[in-house]
Every structure is written in structure tokens, then in C-alpha cells.
Amino acid sequence: MSIGHSLLGLLRQEPRHGYDLKRAYDDHFGQGRVLPYGQVYATLSRLLKNGLIEESGVRPGNGPDRKRYAITADGVTDVDQWLGRPEKPELYLQSTLYSKVVIALMAGLDASEVVDTQRAAHLRSMRELTARKREGDLADKLICDHALFHLDADLRWLELTEARLADLGKLVRP
Amino acid sequence: MTGALLEAKGVVKAFGPTAALAGADLAIGAGEVVAVMGPSGSGKSTLLHCLAGIIAPDSGTVTYDGRDLGGMADVPRSALRRTEFGFVFQFGQLVPELTCVENVALPLRLDGRRRRKAEAQAREWLVRLEVEELADKRPGEVSGGQGQRVAIARALVSGPRVIFADEPTGALDSFTGERVMDLMTQAVRDTGAAVVLVTHEARVAAYADREVVVRDGRTREVALA
């Protein structure tokens, strides 16, 4: 679960003020927990330092929220690479995968590519597990079954999420 | 991929105003098991039907062993289905009037083989799929999993080079489905037939050597590093 890539992804859609950024993050990925300001600004400054974002304007007045951030070309590359890279097929990946799908949709990218890439990675693992089952004893079979079903569940959830969010995409990206 | 046994290039197929396939490509080598995945209505079954020469594409080509299926007349195309191809569908493929062994022998008999010979061969396949005790029952009297095994026996009886399987476990529970997939992949490995396996289930697709995703009528293959 990468807050950095998520924020970067949100900025890939459009330049935002820090407060808007936090609000958008909370709305899409917060799952009831809000992201502390401190963490937002710490992450933003790391991204600034790495040249992935830049300040794109200052609002008149005081306060920390005057700065507007925009993504740089390097930043776009970084996000797209992240999106195109499958997560290691492990259990309980959902929040990362979810973030990827949302970010891709918000960025106007094809979220199904995220799903397809991930499916390929999952399937490779599943193929190995299936092959192992063929040779293995009962214990092996049971363990492999467990893993297979969970990977299967992940993939199904991902596919469902993609389908749902494709509808939602109009909301996320008016 | 050159030297493919079965290859679809730029296949377009529309049913009325809705396009089922909008330029699908797929190449399958001899003995290769390929899973065709995708959400409902994506056109994966249509792709299978085009590959098997059951329906003719509006444009694009399907070649089998160097022969263009699109330009083939009904008779040779039917003969191809009878001798070179085998089919396993979700259900409804067995003729309810015929006993299981007669169903399995059907492709041979349609090809002009004598009844006795055809049924002897059919029985061997029922044995290989461990359903020999069903030989003289009718499809209506056997369970779903048993029926699929009979269907697999029928698909393989004529020694085909390509098996087309459309959701072969779609109506089965996990355990039964797994048995059916195990038996089918085993049998296919033994005979060296290629398989086009249409499924929306990852656990079924995991029996394949690789997968192709159909989305909005187009195929997509993901090559991982």
C-alpha cells in the first residue's frame, strides 16, 4: 500500500492543493480512516524532493494550504510504471490493487489493463499451484487449494471492482 | 507466431447491430492448451465458434493447418468437425435419445464407421474417463459431472487435433469440476491435442498453458517479464 503512488496518481488527474488532495484521498481510499495532515505533507515533500511533483501556483493569504501541486513528467512515468507492474500475487492485496484501479480510472487510463496484468501474474501462480497439486500428496493438495481459492477470490474481486468502477468512473472523473 | 495449427486474424463478427468480435487475433500451436477468458458478453464464445468453423466471421480469416475455414463449404467443414475437432460444452451437447456409448460413437458413425467398431472404440474412451459403467445409460440418467466426462470421451474419440471446450465445468461444483479438468487435461496430454478452453474461472484457466483475454471483442495477451 503506497500513499506516495496514490497521491501521485491523484495529481496525475489534475493539479490540486494539499487540502483537496487529502480530501480526495480520504474519499477514495480512506475506508473510514482519515490521512493525517502530517503524513500528507511529509509524502508531498518527499515527492517534491524526488522531482515527481512541482509547485504550480500559490494562493494569496496565509496558511500551509496555499500551495498547489502538479505532477511532473517523471511523476507521470513513475505512476504509469507502478500501474503496469503487477503486484506480487500475495494474499490480502486488495487495498493496493484497489488503489491502482481507482488511480488508473481517475487518470483516464484503462483500468482493465491493471486487471489483466494482475490476472496474468495471478494465473502464473495458479498454474504453478495447479501443477504442484497434480504431483503432490493430499496435504499439498489441500494447501494448494487454499492458496488457489484465495488467489481466485482476489482476481474475482478485482474484476468485479473494475466492472463497478467503470460505472463509477463517470463520477470519479466527471 | 508462425507455424500455428489454428490461427484467427482480425476476426470481426457482428450479430445484428452488436459487434461480438471487433478484430480478434489468436494463434494456437499443436498440443497447446490456451484459456480464453473475459467477462460475459465479451465475445469469447463467439471467438471459439469462429475458430471451430461453426460460424463464419464477417471479416478476417481463420486458418486451420493452412486451410482457410471461411472459404470452406459446409460438407468439408462438417467433416473437419467430425474428424479433426472435438467439442465439450457446458451442457446440451449429448443427444438425449442415445445411450452414452452411442453418443460417444456418434462422430465415428457419422463418418461412416460401422456400429460395432465405433461402439467398441467408444467404450475404450469411457473406460479412460472412468465412466464405463454409464455406457448403456441415457444422458438423462447420469449426473452433470458424469455427463461432461461422456462429452469429453466423445470429443476425443475421433482422435482430434483440437478440442474446443466452452465453460466445460460451468454447471459443476468445484470438486467435480476439478475431476473433469484433470481427466480432460490428462487425456489431452496423452493424445497431444490442442485445447481452446473458454472460461471465466481463473481456477479452470490455470489448467492452460497460457491465457488470452477477450474484452469488447478484441483479444489481449499479457506477456509478463
Add this chain to the structure above:
Amino acid sequence: MRVGQWVNDLAIGVRLAIGGGRSAMVRLALGTIGVAVAVVALLGAASTTTVLEDSQQRRTADELVTTRTDGQRPAGLYGWTDKGSFRGEEVVVTYLYATAAGDHPLPPGTDRLPGPGEVVLSPALARLLDSPQGELLRPRFTGKRVGELPKVVLGEPTSLKAYVGADASLVDPSTSAERVERFGVAQGPGGGGGERPPQLMLLALLGAVVLLLPVFTFVATTARIAGAQRDRRLSALRLVGSDSRQVHRIAAAESLVSAVAGLVVGTAAFLVVRELIEGVELFGTSFYASDLTPDLLGASLVVLAVPAVSLLATLAALRRTIVEPLGVVRQGKPVRRRVWWRLLLVAAGVGLMVAAGSMDPDNTDSTTVVVLGSALLLIGVPVMLPWLVERVSGRIRGGAPSWQLAIRRLQLDSGTSARVVGGIAVVLTGAIALLTVLTVVADQARAEAPGSPSSTLLASVDAKVLDDVLARLATTPAVGEVRATRLVEAYPAGSGQSSPDSVLVADCAVITRLTTTRECTDGQAFAVAGTVLRPGSPAEFRHSRGDRSDFEVVGTWTVPDRLDQTELAPPASGTAAGSGPASSSRATIIATPGAIPDLPADVGATVQAQVDRPTADQLEQIRNAFAAHPWQTFVYPGGPFERIVEQQSMGALQDALYTGSTVTLLVAGLSLLVLAFEQIQERRKPLAMLVASGVGLGVLARSLLWQVAVPIVLGVAVAVLTGLGMATLVLRMLDLPLTVDWPSVAALSGGAALVTLAVTAMTLPFLRGVTKVTSLRAE
């Protein structure tokens, strides 16, 4: 290899038809029964010529072949056949008397003749005489029964026929009996009654088309039983690699199985039915089992046509659908039925009939045009009906659930039921049209008959029994005034070739009514204008042997000295006095019996009797008054018996119509039944599902009823309208007004409705069996 492949394909088709589990067996059984019923009907139709020829042959097998003998009668067998009637049924009685024992001819199938006072009866006549209905017939057959007539002389099992042993009086020269040379066909060989006129053949052909159309429709419907199941089966075959020609062969073999099975079962059933039907009277007709033998041509046509129709129907069904490996593409489905060519057909029919109306009705061409026009109209009925059913059912919305289920089903596929109902409608149309025309024509004939309902009976009576007959008539109810007259030619004695006077002999009571004379005593004679004989001159009575110059004098008479002049009274209207064999208008001398004492015995009397509104029973009593002297009296078939004769010929037509319509209606009903069974069978699962989810059986039963009833109601409506329309057009040609025999129309329509109800009722047990929740599990 090709042949082997064909054999293989056909074997697969046969295998699919037989031994395919319960539902396949039901399917095969329905198909077989369907074809079998059609085969029975068709074999029956193919037997028509045998029936007609054989019964005609038997009917005429014992006709008397006689030689005319004048004057002295040589020894031998004498006989006379009387074709009378009893309550409208023909009763044929042959009176026989042999003057000496020895060699005389015998009727076919008999070894001896009834002696005097003995009778030989047909079985049906014997039964009738023994039953209470035969009470009024008994006086005519008082003799001792000495045997039964054999089949070889009976047209039908129900023929009323008898040989009666007469006494010596049969040989009297005054009777109509003649010397019998042999028994056999009297007029020439063949006995077929000559060539039929071409229009009649055309009409018969049209009738056959009307009656057989539903039968073939039925065979075609049967071939389409479980069409959806068959299509699924065939597409499964396509998937495993049969090409479309193979699929056609397989389907053909499959349909041939039930066709051939039906042919075998139907032939067997026909053999059983014809044994059962022997002696059963249906609308005045009955058959011997042996009569129901199809001629070779007809039988071979049935054997070839039934499988052919079945095959063609199957292939036609396949032509409208393309069986693909993935299922069936119905081409015809979205295409709406077109109406223009159907209307064109009907319009052409109406046009031809209107055109015929302006032609000369006696012209052969106009008859041909009428027949063509009505054929087009009749074919128009089953052609219009599918379109109409589709249109009407397409318009209906809403209603109770049962109604909705039925209508939606019809909207999905109205063709099959419309085809079956079309068969019923054709029969109904033809029957209504013919019946209406017949009724009007019959009414017209009755209205034109003068003097009805009272009329004059005319009979010839031997002088020897005249008094007895008159005495009997006097006590017979419904008989009014009776006149007995005798007419004889009196020639001037020894005059050679001079012309005679016609002498009418009657008593004074009759004379005062026949002439202007009011005063009369026995012994008087009167002269009417043109008298040849002079008063007091000798006269003689002669028997001519051929021409006028070759005669024998059989009696003499002296003309009374006084001949008063008189004039014949104008004949009162409503009497037959002005015509007939003993016309008083020819008389030139009128004499009382006392004035002409030596009248030859063979001068018969003519009896005229006024009959006033006789009931059917009274008519028989009148006949019985003469029946005591059967060969010495002859009752002319006109007068009060006119209606019977007319009714007999009218009735024969109506009987044929009713017989044909009933049989066809039954066949159509059976096809409806098969169709209903098949629809239940095919929709077993959804039906069971509906019942399982709490839909009452009553709702389903009602929906089945509506499903059959809606097309039937439309069919009956079309049939009544078209039938009456046809009748109107035909009657217009004959310049007759249209009067509709509503009870008959209602009876025919009611019959169709009854068939619907019966069919639905018969499917109910099947529906109950099918909708048991357990059938959800099957397959």
C-alpha cells in the same frame, strides 16, 4: 462408401426415433397413432369405389331377368319385384311363384325358393319386424319365415329385402309378374349404371379434396410433432460434425419410422375397424367388412402418399429453419404472414363465382367455373386462417393468467394450431355451403308442389281384390274420398282397324263427381264428345299382340240402347284426376258397372284417394291397406309418397355430407388431441415449474382450452361466413333466395366446439401426470 454412409445416416435416424427413453417413446407413439388414424381414414376413402361397386353388384345380383308373355302364360317361375318403402327406407320385395315343381332358376346364394305362404327375409328386415318399430311393417310379411337372404344379394348389411312366396294368382295375366328366365343383372353387363357426367366427377373430386385435405394436414402435423426437440437434437448432431445433407437424411429416416409404423398400425386398425363396423348404420349407410377393401390403386397411393407427405412435411419444416451446430435459426419467425396473396386467392374465388352467376346456369362451363371458384374459396379458408389467428392473437392483451398464457403461446407459434383448425374449417365451410344450398333447393321444390300438404294417392288395383282394398281404405285414417275407376277400350265388333272408344267404368257416386251429370242410377251409360260406338251396337274388347291388326278378342259388350250426353267436370285443383294412367279425360263413354256386366277380369281399376295431412305412421297404414294383395295392387310413388322419394334422394346427399363431415371432424379432433399432447410434452418442464410454484392445475387446463378454443372459434367464424357466402353465390346463380338452416349450422359449429372441449378434457389426465413435481427432475 457413399451407400454405406447413407445406410449409416439412416440407421442413426431410425435409432433416434426408437428406443430413446420415455419421452422419445411418447413422441413415437403420438406420431404413429397420428399416422395410423390418417391411414384408417384414407384406406376407408380408398375403399369407396369397392363399396359402391360391390354393393351395387349385390343389389342387382338377383334382379329378375324376364321374358314378356302375353295372353296364355307358359309354365315356369314367375316373379315381380316391388320397391316400396317403410318410413323412408327402401323395402325391396320380390314375389315369386313356380307353376310347377322342377327346374327353375334360383337367386344367387339360395338353394330353394319360398313356397306359397313362406318368406325369406334379409337379417335387417327380420330384426326390424321383431322390434317394436316394425309393428306397422308386420302386416306386409305375414308368411312363415323359412330362411335368411344371403349377403350376395344384399347391398348393405342393413338392406331391407325379402323374397315372398306368392300363390297362383301371381301368374294371372292381370298382374305385373313376368316369367323369370334367370336371376342376375337385368340391364347389360357392368352394372355400374353408366358413365358419370364430368361435372359430377369434378364435384366428387372437390368433395374428396375437402374431406381429405384435413387428413393430409393431419399427417403433416404429425410429422412436426416435437419439432423443437428435434431441432435441438439435430443441432447436437451438427455440432459433432454431420453436414446439413446428413442432417436431412437423419431427420427423414426419423420421420419415416413413425410414418411406416403408423402405416402398419393403421392397416391393422383398418382391418379391425372394418370388422367392427359391419352392420353399424351411420347416417343411413352401412358396410360389409368385405366392401371396405381399398382398390389396388388407392391402397398403393396410401402406402406411398402417407410416408411421402410425412417426409415432405419434415423436410419443409427443415427448409424454414437452418439447423446449425449452435442451435436453430428460424428464418420464418420475424417475418409476418402476408395477407395479399391470401386475399387474392379468396377474391379470385368470389370473382369466378360472381362471373358464373352471369352465365347460363345450364351450361357445363358455368358449372366448371363454379366448382373452380368454390375450390379456391375452400382452399382460401385454411390459407386465411393462420394469418387471422396471428393477427387476432397479436391484438389481444391482458386478461386472466390462463388467458394470458394461452394468448402468449399463440403469439409465439400460431401456425401449427391454425393449420389443424384450418382442416376442421374447410370441412365445416363445405358442409355449411352444401347444406344451405340443399335446404333452399328442397324447400323450393316443396313450395312448388301443388296441393300440399293434402294430396291424391294413386294406385292400380286388380279388379278381383278391388272391393277388399276399398273396404280396407274406408277404415284407414287420413284417407278421405276414394274413387275407383276402370278404363277399357271398346272396339266396334269385327271392325278391324277402326279406333275404339275409351270406356270409363265407375259407380254413380264417382260419376256424379267426374261429370256434370247429377242424376245417375246403376245400369246407365253416358256419352262424352267424340263417341264412336252407337247406342245398342255390339262392341268387343281386345288384347293386342303387337300392332293393331294383330289381336285377340277377349270379351264382347252390347252398348246400352240409351247413351245420355254428359260432360266431364273440370278437374278440381289438387287432384291427379287430369293425368295419370287411368285418366278420365280420355274417356268417350262413361258407364256404371251395371251397364257393362262382362268386363274382362284383367281390366284393372285405378284407385284415387284423397289423403289429408298423413303422419308417418298413417302413411304406412295406407300402404298396408294395399299390402294384403301385394302383386295385385301397385301404389304409385307420387302423391303423399312424393315427399318420401324426394327426401330419399335429398337425404342420400345429406347423409353422405354428414358421414364425411363426421369422419373428418373426428380425424381433425384427433389431430388436435395429438397436438395438445405434444405441446404438453414439449413444455413439460415449464408446466411442472408453474405447478411447483403454486399455479393451480385449473389455470393450466383453462389455458390449454383457450389455446385450442381461440383458433377454433376463429375457424368456425370463418367457416360459417365463407360457407354462407358460397351458398349465397350459388343460390344467386339459381335465382333462389338465401334462407339459412340455422339449426344445422349450429349443429355443425357445435360439433366443432364439442371436439375442442373433448380434446381438452382428454388431455387433462396427461397434464396431471406431467406436472407432478417429480418431472422437474427428469433430464
